[in-house]
Amino acid sequence: MNRIIKLAAYLSVFVLWFSCGTNQESITTISNSENQWPMSGGPNGSWKVETNLDVPTKWSVRTGENIKWKKTLEEGGQSGIAVWNDKLFLTINPPIDTPKYSEVLELYAIAETNYESLFNQVEEVLKAKNDRQYLKLKKALKEPETQWKNFLKNHKHYQSVSELEKPTVKANLMRKQPIGKAYIKHFKKYSTYVHEQSEALKTVNSEFEKVKKLKRGGASAKDIVLLCLDANNGKELWRKTVKGEISSDYNYGFSDATTPCPITDGKHVWAINASGGMACFTMNGDMVWERTWMPSTGRPFNKQFDSIMFDDLILNVEPPAADDNSRIKEWNYLHAFNKHTGERVWVTKEALTHYNTPIVGETFDGKPAVMIGRGGPHEVPERPVGLTLISLEKENQGNAIWNWEPTETNKISGWGALSTQHWDANKVSWFLAGDDHVTVDSKTGQQIDKKQLNIVDQYVFNVETGKYELKKDVKLIHHQNQRHCNIMASNNLFYMVRYKPFMAKHNTETGKNEQIELPHDIDNDGNFIWGQPQKNDGLNSQGQLHTGDPRTRGDGFQKCFLGSPTMINNYIYFTNALGTVYVLDSKADTFDESALIAVNDLGPKGATWSVNSLSFANGHIYHRTMKEIICIGD
Structure with missing residues (x-):
């Protein structure tokens, strides 16, 4: 009889252990939440x-x-x-x-074309005038620009990301890399000088920047x-x-x-x-x-x-x-x-x-x-x-x-x-x-x-x-x-x-x-x-x-x-x-x-x-x- 009682006690402990091991209900379980998902981690918050x-x-x-x-x-x-x-x-x-992003891209393409067209026109005028400051800045930009383009071409991470992600990656690289810093330094001087020669270009550039912001999303x-x-x-x-x-x-x-x-x-x-x-x-x-x-x-x-x-x-x-x-x-x-x-x-x-x-x-x-x-x-x-x-x-x-x-x-x-x-x-x-x-x-x-x-x-x-x-x-x-x-x-x-x-x-x-x-x-x-x-x-x-x-x-x-x-x-x-x-x-x-x-x-x-x-x-x-x-x- 004692052996039977001991065996029954052992079995009851085993059943209790087994049920605890397979049932996820705990003291943190939300009441009556079996088969529900009441919060982020599920019934007891553990996922x-x-x-x-x-x-x-x-x-x-x-x-x-x-x-x-x-x-x-x-x-x-x-x-x-x-x-x-x-x-x-x-x-x-x-x-x-x-607007839908497809519409934003259409607006961007138009704004970009207008801007680049007018920028090129202003450049042609400066070239025709043989503007020394313009020619000096253009020449100084050539080598940093070539090095920067080659750098991006060979940068595996930049080349691997999506087109939407590239502008941000490029901006980060430009901020951190010596080649990028050199390029942006010369580009800003050159770009600023060209913009200063035309009020119309400043206006078109302002509109282009607004559309750029739309293109970035958010x-x-x-x-x-x-x-x-x-x-x-x-x-x-x-x-x-x-x-x-x-x-x-x-x-x-x-x-x-x-x-x-x-x-x-x-x-x-x-x-x-x-x-x-x-x-x-x-x-x-x-x-x-x-x-x-x-x-x-x-x-x-x-x-x-x-x-x-x-x-x-x-x-x-x-x-x-x-x-x-x-x-x-x-x-x-x-x-x-x-x-x-x-x-x-x-x-x-x-x-x-x-x-x-x-x-x-x-x-x-x-x-x-x-x-x-x-x-x-x-x-x-x-x-x-x-x-x-x-x-x-x-x-x-x-x-x-x-x-x-x-x-x-x-x-x-x-x-x-x-x-x-x-x-x-x-x-x-x-x-x-x-x-x-x-x-x-x-x-x-x-x-x-x-x-x-x-x-x-x-x-x-x-x-x-x-x-x-x-x-x-x-x-x-x-x-x-x-x-x-x-x-x-x-x-x-x-x-x-x-x-x-x-x-x-x-x-x-x-x-x-x-x-x-x-x-x-x-x-x-x-x-x-x-x-x-x-x-x-x-x-x-x-x-x-x-x-x-x-x-x-x-x-x-x-x-x-x-x-x-x-x-x-x-x-x-x-x-x-x-x-x-x-x-x-x-x-x-x-x-x-x-x-x-x-x-x-x-x-x-x-x-x-x-x-x-x-x-x-x-x-x-x-x-x-x-x-x-x-x-x-x-």
């Missing part, structure tokens, strides 16, 4: 879910494969998609009535638009404006005012405007409350932070309130607001960088907490660089459980704060400038280990043989191994590499690094395109160029902030900036072609852009681009 439902892994918007419906969006946006039963929530930038607004759509067909049910305080550029490659995902608990929906606003609505779109706040300025103020709800609290990243004299005005902190009233409940004493994306989770002893980080570029002021685990337990909410500071300077260690701050009950992930990775004990805040990231086994695709080849112990140099976006699965850290089409896997215990090369795109016949950087038009669904940041029009692995990967069961979904979604098996024994489950598209080749995370609810994947929202899975 990880486990389900018995069928999970789409293969689809194509281009061919219609496994696509239930698509809905055109009037304007771009970057928020995730919150899902509750039959309703979807997302945000876009306000539509603006500006739009901005303080407010954003919250959309509610029918999850069954994408039909718009209602839309509401969420006010902001500072005008924000549309579709900036590093987040814009629409970045935070809406939040819903099935009774209400909340939206955060990164330009300085929050609002709460009923599920039918009735306003409950709204508030505005002033974001930090003087640096890129839009943030990589994404939405978090815990119990009756909405968490947000803001500077201190105007009447708060106990915190530093120029710094950002984690604020908690009562979701029912919008009243501020608490503010952390420790600051966090606006680039940082905190993640809620459960500590080793089963208590709720949120991880925040400090450090980064553009002279972000929040200090000290490092991590803080903030308690969400009722008796200690908003207070630090521990703080960790790296020994390295911000230039090296601050990279970790640019991450989505994934952690679990045992460890926290922190990057050091692309070459090293640090693991911190999430129980104590003590550093566990530091391991290299830049010595890797690479699986590189050989186009001639049509097979992957293993290259062992490849040494990567800094920019060759910058990380894009990251997620942890057990002892493995996965991240997309920036600038190079590779996915990386780092084992935090053994230090083993593996990378697999990814195809850049898929051709019209469904074949992978290898080793050929792609481009996109940067246009919204109306054909307008409302993004003024040319980096949005790079090759998909360009410098930008991509949303967190989403993990469904053992599959991890990474989306690059061209809307190519790579599905990886986190449990693959070897990080070779067996780990690459599928490569999917979110829209037409050369006309798709996205920096979003996907959402999974009710057996469907919901994703978006600048042009449309997509429901995946029949």
Whole structure:
């Protein structure tokens, strides 16, 4: 009998352990959110879910494969998609009535022709007059101009970027390179002298500069638009404006005012405007409350932070309130607001960088907490660089459980704060400038280990043989191994590499690094395109160029902030900036072609852009681009 009792006890413990191991519900899970996607990271804010439902892994918007419906969006946006039963929530930038880019290009061609024609006429007059100053400046310009043209001709990066991106790259090179500085110095003297000889040329040049500005694109607004759509067909049910305080550029490659995902608990929906606003609505779109706040300025103020709800609290990243004299005005902190009233409940004493994306989770002893980080570029002021685990337990909410500071300077260690701050009950992930990775004990805040990231086994695709080849112990140099976006699965850290089409896997215990090369795109016949950087038009669904940041029009692995990967069961979904979604098996024994489950598209080749995370609810994947929202899975 004793043996039977012991066996029963053992089995009950095993069943409890097994259910805990396979069910993602935790103390941070939003009530009744099974099969829903209530906020940026899903039901428990971790970007990880486990389900018995069928999970789409293969689809194509281009061919219609496994696509239930698509809905055109009037304007771009970057928020995730919150899902509750039959309703979807997302945000876009306000539509603006500006000319289509094709019309702008026509205007530009006319203005350019008029300007160049008149400029040439003035030059001919100066030549006929044998103007000594003109001839002297023209002669002085010849050699710097030749050297500059040859420099651009042989500059690989400049030649590889899209036509829309080239003017910005050229301007940066001109500002930094001695050859560019010499050319622009002589060109300005020469051009200024020619313009001074003709009032008509000055007028035409002024008009040409206006059209040049239109050609560069861009739009901005303080407010954003919250959309509610029918999850069954994408039909718009209602839309509401969420006010902001500072005008924000549309579709900036590093987040814009629409970045935070809406939040819903099935009774209400909340939206955060990164330009300085929050609002709460009923599920039918009735306003409950709204508030505005002033974001930090003087640096890129839009943030990589994404939405978090815990119990009756909405968490947000803001500077201190105007009447708060106990915190530093120029710094950002984690604020908690009562979701029912919008009243501020608490503010952390420790600051966090606006680039940082905190993640809620459960500590080793089963208590709720949120991880925040400090450090980064553009002279972000929040200090000290490092991590803080903030308690969400009722008796200690908003207070630090521990703080960790790296020994390295911000230039090296601050990279970790640019991450989505994934952690679990045992460890926290922190990057050091692309070459090293640090693991911190999430129980104590003590550093566990530091391991290299830049010595890797690479699986590189050989186009001639049509097979992957293993290259062992490849040494990567800094920019060759910058990380894009990251997620942890057990002892493995996965991240997309920036600038190079590779996915990386780092084992935090053994230090083993593996990378697999990814195809850049898929051709019209469904074949992978290898080793050929792609481009996109940067246009919204109306054909307008409302993004003024040319980096949005790079090759998909360009410098930008991509949303967190989403993990469904053992599959991890990474989306690059061209809307190519790579599905990886986190449990693959070897990080070779067996780990690459599928490569999917979110829209037409050369006309798709996205920096979003996907959402999974009710057996469907919901994703978006600048042009449309997509429901995946029949």
